[in-house]
Amino acid sequence: MAAPLKHRSLSQLRENGLNHDALIWALIIKIVGFIGIILISLLNADCRINSCFRQIFGISILMSLTAAITGGFLGFLFGIPRSLQKNEVATAVTADKPRKSRPFSNNTNLEEISDWLTKIIVGVGLIELKRIMNGFHNLSIFFSRAFQPVLPTNIALPYVYTLLLLYGICGFLVVFLWARIYLFRQLIILDRSFDVLEIAKQVNTNQDKKSKIRELERDREEFKATNNRVVSRENLDYKDVIAKAKPGVIKYLDDCQKGRWGGHPVVDGYSLSAEYKKLEHMEEELYYEITITATSLEKKPLEGNVYFFVHDSYFPDTVRKVAAENNHAKIIIVSFEAFTIGAYIENTDIKLELDMNLDPTAPADYKYQDPLVSIDDINKSLAELQTEEVEDLSY
Numbered sequence: 001m002a003a004p005l006k007h008r009s010l011s012q013l014r015e016n017g018l019n020h021d022a023l024i025w026a027l028i029i030k031i032v033g034f035i036g037i038i039l040i041s042l043l044n045a046d047c048r049i050n051s052c053f054r055q056i057f058g059i060s061i062l063m064s065l066t067a068a069i070t071g072g073f074l075g076f077l078f079g080i081p082r083s084l085q086k087n088e089v090a091t092a093v094t095a096d097k098p099r100k101s102r103p104f105s106n107n108t109n110l111e112e113i114s115d116w117l118t119k120i121i122v123g124v125g126l127i128e129l130k131r132i133m134n135g136f137h138n139l140s141i142f143f144s145r146a147f148q149p150v151l152p153t154n155i156a157l158p159y160v161y162t163l164l165l166l167y168g169i170c171g172f173l174v175v176f177l178w179a180r181i182y183l184f185r186q187l188i189i190l191d192r193s194f195d196v197l198e199i200a201k202q203v204n205t206n207q208d209k210k211s212k213i214r215e216l217e218r219d220r221e222e223f224k225a226t227n228n229r230v231v232s233r234e235n236l237d238y239k240d241v242i243a244k245a246k247p248g249v250i251k252y253l254d255d256c257q258k259g260r261w262g263g264h265p266v267v268d269g270y271s272l273s274a275e276y277k278k279l280e281h282m283e284e285e286l287y288y289e290i291t292i293t294a295t296s297l298e299k300k301p302l303e304g305n306v307y308f309f310v311h312d313s314y315f316p317d318t319v320r321k322v323a324a325e326n327n328h329a330k331i332i333i334v335s336f337e338a339f340t341i342g343a344y345i346e347n348t349d350i351k352l353e354l355d356m357n358l359d360p361t362a363p364a365d366y367k368y369q370d371p372l373v374s375i376d377d378i379n380k381s382l383a384e385l386q387t388e389e390v391e392d393l394s395y
Contacts (some may be wrong), residue, residue: 014339032360059146063160064167069172077117078172079179209385216382223253223375228311230256238319241307245344245351252372254339258314261342262351269298272313272343272352276363279334286336288366291332294343301329306348338367 143164144156151159227250234242247260265272275291296302308320308328314333320328324345338357345352358365 004202009266015153028240030215040281055236056147056150060159060163063143063163067164067167068171068174071173072175074121075172075174075176076179077121079176136164143178157245160298180389209389211383213389216378216385219253219373219378220382222379223250223378224251226256226312229315230318233316233318234309238307238321240342241346244349245307247309247344247351249344251374251376253375255372256354256373257309257342258340259353261309261344261351263353263355265352265354265359266297267350267352268348269296269300270302270345270348270350271295271297271351272341272354273360274341274356275353275361275363287334288336288363290333290335290356291330292333292341292343293328294324294345295329296327300348302329302345304345307344307346309342309344311335316378336366338362 140157140160144153144160147156147159230250250256250260252258272292272294275293277289277291279287280288281395292308294306294308302324304324306322306323306324308329308331310318310320310331310333312318320331322331338355338359340353340355340357343352343354346349356362
């Protein structure tokens, strides 16, 4: 950011002080000129207050305002502060702490127009100075007719000269100095306010990134804990079964069995299904009693042991061993939200997987809406945010 105003050099302070004094004197001259208009309006001894005064005073005010506005327009063109170009901005910032470029820049169209017009005015004015003076003289003669016969020609013409020059020059000086002092200062304040907003936005963005990084790191640690808990439990009492079933690795933070058991609820004539019964007496959450059934759809018998693998929230009973009877094996669990259940039929070496969130028979209020987050998603997002944080610190 640029240095504060109080750290400006002494020469800059002197320049602003002189400009401020010149602006005050220009305003004083305009006030004196206004008093002169009143005196001229009352100059003619034959003039009556109710007629001549209003005519002279009104026309004088219109001429002076016109001259002041015209001079002010020229003063504005010459006094518009010029914004720094890109190469000048680069030299104004230290090399070790370069300021990041904004996604937008100031509109400099008015500055360019001002630059063109001032050059044209100065160039044409120097070349056509004599013609400009003749034109000004003819214009003064034309305006002086408005005061006749109230004022004689020898008074009206110098009077018009004085009005046009006095208020034209004062209007030029007032607007020029205003642009150099106050408009310049306001533009600096506005530019710095943008810098402050950018810094605040960058700080908030960095804080959000840090918060998100911490959240992702917590999710990663939670995933590691879930993975260790489920895998260790499976290998503790069902090591031989796991070795034969060869389930996939755990991928999802909130659904540890999803994707581990083949992804299909029906395989080679065997099916894994669920029935849902709402428990009305559960007040805190909307719970369901879920009956999970592994069965044979064809004439193939379902015999031996069936192992059901459930959500890690049921730890330590994440594996349920059930002996098949009458071609069926079932377990009953209570749950308030859908998850994936895996099943392994030992005698047939069949793996089944039922994602209750995708089950068309599952109640709508039992299914979750938010997408599952995998450990790959967590690692990818974490790597991207950490890379962005390193890039931010490099500035």
